[in-house]
Amino acid sequence: MANRRKFLKTTGAIGTIGLAGCMGGGSGGETTTASDTTESGGGDTTEGTETTTAEKMDFQNGEINFNVSPSVAQERLQAQYQPIKEYLSNEFSVPAKLKLANNYSAVIQALGAGTSDMAETGPFAAALGVEAGKAEIALQRKGYGSWEYKSIIVAADEVDVSSLDEMKTYVQNNDTTIAFADRLSASGCLFPLYDLKKAGISIGDLPEGSGSNAAFTPNFSSHTGAYETLKNGQADFAGMGGFVPGLQDDFDKHASVINEHTGLPRAPIVVSPQLDEKEKTALVDAFTGAPDKIYLGKDGKKDTDDDLWFNAVRKIGVEEYQPVIDAAKELGVGTDYFGN
CATH class of the missing domain: 3.40.190.10 (Periplasmic binding protein-like II)
Structure with missing residues (x-):
């Protein structure tokens, strides 16, 4: 340990x-x-x-x-x-x-x-x-x-959540899946997990462990992969780099940003x-x-x-x-x- x-x-x-x-x-x-x-x-x-x-x-x-x-x-x-x-x-x-x-x-x-x-x-x-x-x-x-960028947490369109406080309540009352980018991604994993923990949402042994003891089920892929997982109805929330919405023509139809962590070094x-x-x-x-x-x-x-x-x-x-x-x-x- x-x-x-x-x-x-x-x-x-x-x-x-x-x-x-x-x-x-x-x-x-x-x-x-x-x-x-x-x-x-x-x-x-x-x-x-x-x-x-x-x-x-x-x-x-x-x-x-x-x-x-x-x-x-x-x-x-x-x-x-x-x-x-x-x-x-x-x-x-x-x-x-x-x-x-x-x-x-x-x-x-x-x-x-x-x-x-x-x-x-x-x-x-x-x-x-x-x-x-x-x-x-x-x-x-x-x-x-800019020499800086941001990390975002987004909710699926059908999930009625607009803040981390509301997300905490949602996770406590629902079987929840959260999609992330690579485990070693700063904006797509590290800072989303950091912000979830600060909000009182249990992340278990993530990002190193399996996450079986977290309050949600994690799903790891890539930045755009996390968005696609959410878009396809396989995740309730997703953590990703703040650049992802600009790469998608229909982002606002499928997701809404509920948290931003700014000032990350590029x-x-x-x-x-x-x-x-x-x-x-x-x-x-x-x-x-x-x-x-x-x-x-x-x-x-x-x-x-x-x-x-x-x-x-x-x-x-x-x-x-x-x-x-x-x-x-x-x-x-x-x-x-x-x-x-």
């Missing part, structure tokens, strides 16, 4: 390389292996780009492996991240591979094992990964005009602790010095379907994710989440 309750610390960021100083799929938080889906030796997205490193770097496997946690359909992720893959390959003159993971845990495990060099992930997974020694926070992403980009300091620095500098077109997707055009949700990055450390760390402490989540 002592190990299970080991709290996160605000150490382990990439301070040693001069840094100043958040979306998941899969269920149950199980560790799964990220799969290679595509690779590149270069592309026309970054034509004219020259290698800026003083010497050629081999990274961990003679290639750059960039992991992506699925927050939308994988076929869209392919198009969205294609320019990043091509840019990295051209920048370092080594093959770049884009790996799509089943969940956040798979991303952190790959970074810790050295099979991934860099990855985008959620704030909760990143902070926990830092404490476990499996990841180092390097960059924060900016999206929709999701980071992390690097593997297995990289040497030159490689970490080079990857971070490549992103901060990248052209804007790496955010425009495969078609290279602004405001089209394959644009990335973020359009800028900044160097950052784990201390910026203190709200996430505090919530994890409150829920008693420890580094044993990832095993030994």
